[in-house]
Amino acid sequence: MDSASTLYRFKKTPSYYAWVAVFILIVAATIGGLYYSTQEIDYVWRWYRIPRYFAYQDNVEIRAEIDGEVDRIESQGNEESIIVVKDSEEASYRVPTAGIRVDEGDFISYGDVLATYPKWKVGILLQGLWLTLKVSVIAIVFGIFVGLVAGLARISSNPALKWSSITYIELIRGSPLLVQIFIWYFVLGTLFNTLLAKNGLPQVQPLWFGVAALATFTGAYVAEIVRAGIQSIHKGQMEAARSLGMSYPQSMIHVILPQAFRRIIPPLAGQFISLIKDSSLLGIIAIRELTKATREVVTTSLQPFELWFVCALLYLILTFTLSMLLQYMERRMLVS
């Protein structure tokens, strides 16, 4: 290791620390410059307004569903049951003790507030983040599957498999994802849902067309990664496996793919990070993922600067976590 360290240009000399200082200066100047500019145009930073879009306290009102009289209020720990009676009809409402607005013997009519209490609710940004995560994970799972199949077909000697795979890969890689999303939603989606409706079947949600668009898009790139991974394994490995009497699929499963998989983790990680970021395009087909959610919040809150930074930061958290996860997997596979 010692000999390797001499390869690095910088050792820990005074000049090293000077350049560290330069780096810090660049970062500080960028942030400072940005802040100064916003002050010049009189932008008011209101960071305190942001947390409410992650989670907020909503006031829940419990209303009577019948006319009648409050017959009794029964205590059950820190909750109470309000029992409303009218003739033989009886209705019971469980509410927190602190929020009760009625007494025993009160007459109430339909729609009166019996109790109110605050409740934490998930904000729109967190909902958007969750949807982004969900869409990405499903698309990654399908993308791996599609990519593996297409990658294996790509190196097959069967022309039907090989040419299908090449056609798929070239079509997908040669057109913009945005256009593909439109095709999935407006063309295939319309076709599919109209046919379903004609046969009296339930409709497919836009979410699934979005997932399909991302999965097929990623699948084409994964296919090329898989192909390159398999072809990077020395052909002697396949020969050795086949010479022992193992069939082609057996050799693939036991010898080639485990070795190829280890090598393709880094490029796969890059592909999946791209997928998470590309999911931001799904907003255009009415899927309220993180970017669309942010846009909606911006129009109501009028705090675009804070919100777009927060949006970027949330994507960064997702991609960074994924990147760490795959690095961990890679390390673990190298040990085994």
Added chain:
Amino acid sequence: MIDVRNVYKTFFVPHQVQALVDVSARIEPGEVVVVIGPSGSGKSTFLRCLNHLETADRGHIFIDGIDILDRKTDINKVRAEVGMVFQSFNLFPHKTVQDNICLAQRVVRKRSKGEAEQKTFTLLEKVGIRDKAGVYPDQLSGGQQQRVAIARALAMDPKIMLFDEPTSALDPEMIGEVLDVMKALAKEGMTMVCVTHEMGFAREVADRVIFMDEGKIVEEGTPEHFFTSPTHDRTKLFLSQIL
């Protein structure tokens, strides 16, 4: 046991080469045949045709009476009976020595885990590296790796063993240990076809030597005939260059 009749093989990539031209040979059970010749003479192609790693263009190759060029032949079954050892070992780097040897026993021969492991340890004992069962191939020396590769091939209980320059990638001090294993195998009566440059091995162990040049079998005979009184000029020239 092996019957090769009028086999032709031409490669077109990277450029057109006639690797085998009308090659015929018979190898009897228990026979040890050494194939020698200058590089590019087709000797490796000949060997690789015997277990169908290369497909001959024309002719017939019978292994134990089965025509391996017949499309209806299940080549995997034939290959399980024909062990092969490669110049570059081709051990599976993601598996331990033990798993390298167990894999095909489990997958192809459908042996139980216990059976396969017992066989593996017997073979590791035989090639003299029983203590290396749990390590990965990259932790072994070249000679040790090649001995594991031999054990891996033997684990299938093959009737024939093919050796494709098994010592050419080894450091000189490790050649001996691999040749010793091969000699022991020959003594047990294994049918062997070896492509090698080890003339000492050919002289000592071979029942027959085949000399190939430009895709043809130029001369074949016993080692004595071969090393003392070769008939063809091409053979004489080759021997004078290497001995």
